Amino acid sequence: xxxxxxxxxxxxxxxxxxxxxxxxxxxxxxxxxxxxxxxxxxxxxxxxxxxxxxxxxxxxxxxxxxxxxxxxxxxxxxxxxxxxxxxxxxxxxxxxxxxxxxxxxxxxxxxxxxxxxxxxxxxxxxxxxxxxxxxxxxxxxxxxxxxxxxxxxxxxxxxxxxxxxxxxxxxxxxxxxxxxxxxxxxxxxxxxxxxxxxxxxxxxxxxxxxxxxxxxxxxxxxxxxxxxxxxxxxxxxxxxxxxxxxxxxxxxxxxxxxxxxxxxxxxxxxxxxxxxxxxxxxxxxxxxxxxxxxxxxxxxxxxxxxxxxxxxxxxxxxxxxxxxxxxxxxxxxxxxxxxxxxxxxxxxxxxxxxxxxxxxxxxxxxxxxxxxxxxxxxxxxxxxxxxxxxxxxxxxxxxxxxxxxxxxxxxxxxxx
Amino acid sequence: xxxxxxxxxxxxxxxxxxxxxxxxxxxxxxxxxxxxxxxxxxxxxxxxxxxxxxxxxxxxxxxxxxxxxxxxxxxxxxxxxxxxxxxxxxxxxxxxxxxxxxxxxxxxxxxxxxxxxxxxxxxxxxxxxxxxxxxxxxxxxxxxxxxxxxxxxxxxxxxxxxxxxxxxxxxxxxxxxxxxxxxxxxxxxxxxxxxxxxxxxxxxxxxxxxxxxxxxxxxxxxxxxxxxxxxxxxxxxxxxxxxxxxxxxxxxxxxxxxxxxxxxxxxxxxxxxxxxxxxxxxxxxxxxxxxxxxxxxxxxxxxxxxxxxxxxxxxxxxxxxxxxxxxxxxxxxxxxxxxxxxxxxxxxxxxxxxxxxxxxxxxxxxxxxxxxxxxxxx
Numbered sequence: 001x002x003x004x005x006x007x008x009x010x011x012x013x014x015x016x017x018x019x020x021x022x023x024x025x026x027x028x029x030x031x032x033x034x035x036x037x038x039x040x041x042x043x044x045x046x047x048x049x050x051x052x053x054x055x056x057x058x059x060x061x062x063x064x065x066x067x068x069x070x071x072x073x074x075x076x077x078x079x080x081x082x083x084x085x086x087x088x089x090x091x092x093x094x095x096x097x098x099x100x101x102x103x104x105x106x107x108x109x110x111x112x113x114x115x116x117x118x119x120x121x122x123x124x125x126x127x128x129x130x131x132x133x134x135x136x137x138x139x140x141x142x143x144x145x146x147x148x149x150x151x152x153x154x155x156x157x158x159x160x161x162x163x164x165x166x167x168x169x170x171x172x173x174x175x176x177x178x179x180x181x182x183x184x185x186x187x188x189x190x191x192x193x194x195x196x197x198x199x200x201x202x203x204x205x206x207x208x209x210x211x212x213x214x215x216x217x218x219x220x221x222x223x224x225x226x227x228x229x230x231x232x233x234x235x236x237x238x239x240x241x242x243x244x245x246x247x248x249x250x251x252x253x254x255x256x257x258x259x260x261x262x263x264x265x266x267x268x269x270x271x272x273x274x275x276x277x278x279x280x281x282x283x284x285x286x287x288x289x290x291x292x293x294x295x296x297x298x299x300x301x302x303x304x305x306x307x308x309x310x311x312x313x314x315x316x317x318x319x320x321x322x323x324x325x326x327x328x329x330x331x332x333x334x335x336x337x338x339x340x341x342x343x344x345x346x347x348x349x350x351x352x353x354x355x356x357x358x359x360x361x362x363x364x365x366x367x368x369x370x371x372x373x374x375x376x377x378x379x380x381x382x383x384x385x386x387x388x389x390x391x392x393x394x395x396x397x398x399x400x401x402x403x404x405x406x407x408x409x410x411x412x413x414x415x416x
Numbered sequence: 417x418x419x420x421x422x423x424x425x426x427x428x429x430x431x432x433x434x435x436x437x438x439x440x441x442x443x444x445x446x447x448x449x450x451x452x453x454x455x456x457x458x459x460x461x462x463x464x465x466x467x468x469x470x471x472x473x474x475x476x477x478x479x480x481x482x483x484x485x486x487x488x489x490x491x492x493x494x495x496x497x498x499x500x501x502x503x504x505x506x507x508x509x510x511x512x513x514x515x516x517x518x519x520x521x522x523x524x525x526x527x528x529x530x531x532x533x534x535x536x537x538x539x540x541x542x543x544x545x546x547x548x549x550x551x552x553x554x555x556x557x558x559x560x561x562x563x564x565x566x567x568x569x570x571x572x573x574x575x576x577x578x579x580x581x582x583x584x585x586x587x588x589x590x591x592x593x594x595x596x597x598x599x600x601x602x603x604x605x606x607x608x609x610x611x612x613x614x615x616x617x618x619x620x621x622x623x624x625x626x627x628x629x630x631x632x633x634x635x636x637x638x639x640x641x642x643x644x645x646x647x648x649x650x651x652x653x654x655x656x657x658x659x660x661x662x663x664x665x666x667x668x669x670x671x672x673x674x675x676x677x678x679x680x681x682x683x684x685x686x687x688x689x690x691x692x693x694x695x696x697x698x699x700x701x702x703x704x705x706x707x708x709x710x711x712x713x714x715x716x717x718x719x720x721x722x723x724x725x726x727x728x729x730x731x732x733x734x735x736x737x738x739x740x741x742x743x744x745x746x747x748x749x750x751x752x753x754x755x756x757x758x759x760x761x762x763x764x765x766x767x768x769x770x771x772x773x774x775x776x777x778x779x780x781x782x783x784x785x786x787x788x789x790x791x792x793x794x
Contacts, residue, residue, distance in 0.1 A: 025593070040507050041508075050566075054452065104734065105510050
C-alpha cells in the first residue's frame with residue numbers, strides 16, 4: 001500500500017474541509033447517543049463475560065488435572081484456549097481501554113486491571129492506547145505498523161533482509177504476547193543503546209515485564225502441571241498450556257492483522273498530518289486506517305469486538321458490546337460521504353494481510369509483475385537486487401516509479 | 417532477638433506455612449487473585465471485601481423504605497445510632513452513600529437501613545423504588561459517634577429528629593425497647609426519653625407507627641410536629657414542647673438549618689447537644705479552575721460548585737471516598753500545588769511547592785472545589 005497522499009486516486013480528494021468537520025460532528029452524535037444510554041444493561045454484559053470467562057478457565061483447568069486422558073486433554077485445552085482468548089480480547093483489551101471505567105467498579109477498571117499476557121498493563125496502555133490509537137497508521141509514528149520489524153508499506157525502502165519477513169511474521173504470530181511485550185518496551189531501540197545510556201524508566205519497565213513473564217510462565221508451565229502430577233498428567237498439562245497460549249497468540253495476531261493490514265487499508269504520511277489535526281481529521285484517519293471482520297456474534301465476542309475495528313478506532317472508550325449497534329450508523333456515514341467501509345470475513349482478511357506481508361517482503365512491484373512465464377527472469381532480477389548494492393535497488397525503484405507514472409498517464413489519456 | 421525468635425518459633429512456622437500456601441495459590445491464579453475466583457461463588461465469605469445481599473425491601477411511607485441486608489461474614493457489628501456506607505450499582509454505576517442503621521444488633525444477623533427517596537436522589541430513589549431482594553451491595557463497617565453513652569443512673573434524653581433524621585434515633589430506641597409479639601420490652605429501665613419528631617406531614621412521617629407504639633407503651637413521650645399542621649418548628653419555643661428541657665441531654669439529627677438553630681439555642685442555655693448530619697451544607701462556591709489528577713493523568717475544567725470528588729468520579733476516575741460530607745476523612749488526597757475552597761465555610765487551603773509539605777497538603781475532596789489551578793497526587 002502507499003500512503004494516502006502519494007496515491008493517484010486519493011480516496012478523500014472529494015471531501016471538503018467542511019465535509020470532514022461534518023463527519024466529525026455526526027460521529028460525535030453517534031458517540032453521544034451511546035453515552036446517553038449506557039447503563040445497567042452494559043454493566044450486566046461485562047460482568048457476565050467476566051463471570052463466564054473465569055468459570056470456563058476454572059473448569060478447563062480442573063479438567064486438565066486429568067489431561068493424561070486424551071479426551072480430557074482435548075476438552076481442557078480447547079476450553080483454556082477460549083478462556084485465554086476471551087480474557088485478552090473481550091475483557092483485558094477493552095477494560096484497559098477504560099471502556100468500563102464509568103461503572104466505578106474498582107474490580108473492572110483500567111487503572112487496576114492486569115491481564116494474562118507477557119506485556120504489563122502499564123506498558124500496553126502506553127504503547128497501545130496512547131501511541132497506536134493516537135497515531136493510527138502514520139508511517140514512522142504508529143509502531144503497530146509492522147511492530148518495528150516488518151516492511152508494511154511501499155514507501156519503506158526494501159532491503160534484502162525483508163525476504164525473511166514472512167518467516168519472522170509467523171514466528172511473531174506464534175509468540176505474539178512476547179512480541180507485544182518487547183514492542184511495548186521498545187526493546188529494539190533500547191537494546192541498541194549502550195547499557196549506561198538506557199533510561200531508568202526503561203530499566204524499571206523491563207524488570208516489571210520480566211517479573212510478569214516469570215509469573216505467567218510459572219503459572220502455566222510449573223504450577224498447573226505440578227497440580228496434575230497425581231494423575232500422571234504433568235507433561236500433558238504443560239503441553240495443554242503451551243497449546244492454549246499458542247492458539248491465543250495466533251488468534252490475537254490474526255485479529256490484529258485484520259484490523260490494519262489488509263490490502264486497501266490506508267496509511268498516512270507523517271508530514272501530511274497537520275500540526276493540529278482537528279477532531280474531524282482524526283476521525284477520518286481512523287475511518288480509513290481500519291478494517292472490519294464480518295461474522296457471527298460468536299466471532300465478534302472472540303475478537304473482543306475488534307471485528308468492529310473501525311467502530312473501535314472511532315470510539316475506543318465506548319463499551320465493546322455497543323460497537324455492533326453503532327456499526328450500521330457508521331457504515332451509513334461512510335456511504336453518505338463516498339468512503340470505503342472496509343469489511344470482509346476473517347479468512348479473507350487474514351489472507352489479504354498475509355498477502356501483503358509476502359508482497360512487501362519483495363521489492364516493489366516484483367510480485368505483481370511475476371508470472372509462471374517470466375519467473376526465471378524475475379528471479380534473476382531479485383538475485384541482482386539482493387546481492388547488488390543500494391545503488392542497484394535505487395535504480396530499480398526509480399524504474400518502478402517511472403513505469404507506474406507512465407501507466408497512470410496512459411490510463412488518464414484513455415479515460416479522456 | 418534470638419530468644420524472641422525462639423519463643424515465637426512455632427507461631428512463626430504456622431504463619432510461614434500459611435504464607436507459602438497463599439503464595440502457591442496466588443501463583444496458580446496470577447494475574448488475578450484467588451479471591452477473584454472465590455467471589456464468583458461466595459461473595460459474602462469471610463476474607464472477602466465486605467458485601468451484603470438485600471433480603472427484603474419494606475415500604476415505610478410512599479417514598480421511604482427499609483432495606484434489610486444480610487451482611488458478609490466479616491461484618492463487625494454496630495452500635496445503634498451509627499451509620500454505614502453502602503455501595504450500590506445504579507444504572508451500572510457504583511454509588512456510595514451513608515445510611516443510619518435503623519435497628520440494634522439483631523438476632524437474625526441482618527442489618528437494616530431506612531432510606532427516604534429525596535427529589536433527584538440517584539441512590540435513594542433507586543433503593544426505595546427499584547432495589548430487589550437478592551441484589552449484592554457493597555458495604556463498609558459501621559462507624560459514627562452519634563451513639564448513647566453507657567447508661568448509668570437515671571438519664572434523661574431529648575431526641576429531636578426531622579425527616580429522615582429519625583433513622584439513627586429509631587435504631588437507638590428499637591435497641592432500648594425491642595418490640596416483640598408480647599409487646600414492648602425493656603420498660604423497666606430507668607430511662608426518661610422525650611422524642612420531638614418533625615416531619616412535613618403525617619403521611620410522610622417515617623416510623624410514626626413505631627414511635628406511637630413506644631409512646632403508648634410508656635417507653636417514650638412523643639411530641640410529633642407536622643409542618644402542615646403545626647407550622648415549621650420554632651426552636652426558640654422548644655421549651656414549650658419540652659418543659660424540662662434543661663434536665664435533658666439532647667441528641668438531634670436532621671437538616672443543617674435545624675441543627676444550627678439547635679446548636680445556637682443550646683449553647684445560649686449551656687445545654688449539652690449531640691448532632692448527626694446527613695448532607696454537607698455547602699454555603700459558598702469556589703473560584704473554579706483546572707483540576708489536575710497527576711497519576712490518573714486527567715485534567716478537568718471545573719466551576720466552583722462541583723466538588724473535586726464528584727467531578728473526578730464523573731470523569732471515570734476511581735477516587736477514595738467516605739461520608740461525602742466532610743466528616744470521615746476517607747476521601748483525603750494530597751494536593752501538591754494550587755488552592756481549594758472548603759464549600760462548607762469558604763476556607764481556602766493552599767499548597768505551594770517548596771513551601772508547604774513536599775508530600776502535598778491533605779485536602780478533603782468531598783467538600784472542596786478548586787480555587788484556581790490545583791494538582792492532586794492521585
